[in-house]
Amino acid sequence: xxxxxxxxxxxxxxxxESATVQVNLNSDGSAATIYSDNSSTTKTNPxxxxxxxxxxxxxxxxxxxxxxSATGITTRTISDILLEDQVEGTNVQAD
Numbered sequence: 001x002x003x004x005x006x007x008x009x010x011x012x013x014x015x016x017e018s019a020t021v022q023v024n025l026n027s028d029g030s031a032a033t034i035y036s037d038n039s040s041t042t043k044t045n046p047x048x049x050x051x052x053x054x055x056x057x058x059x060x061x062x063x064x065x066x067x068x069s070a071t072g073i074t075t076r077t078i079s080d081i082l083l084e085d086q087v088e089g090t091n092v093q094a095d
Contacts (some may be wrong), residue, residue, distance in 0.1 A: 015051070
């Protein structure tokens with residue numbers, strides 16, 4: 001499972017509060033199951049950005065699309081976001 005965090009800004013760099021962020025599976029466009037922690041606590045999808053335009057979620061390794069919408073902006077899709085746990089390599093020495 002991987003943690004994703006980002007923020008939504010307008011063209012002037014100001015945060016967009018209360019934007020809607022729908023997390024979809026890239027494979028078929030269906031709503032993804034997302035979590036509020038690295039365990040099993042599910043989170044509502046779509047998400048809503050906070051006062052700083054920030055949102056976050058955890059999701060299983062895979063490819064996702066984000067559909068972002070809000071009053072006064074054109075709906076935008078960010079496609080093919082890869083979430084993948086990067087396991088730190090361990091030095092293994094041969095005997």
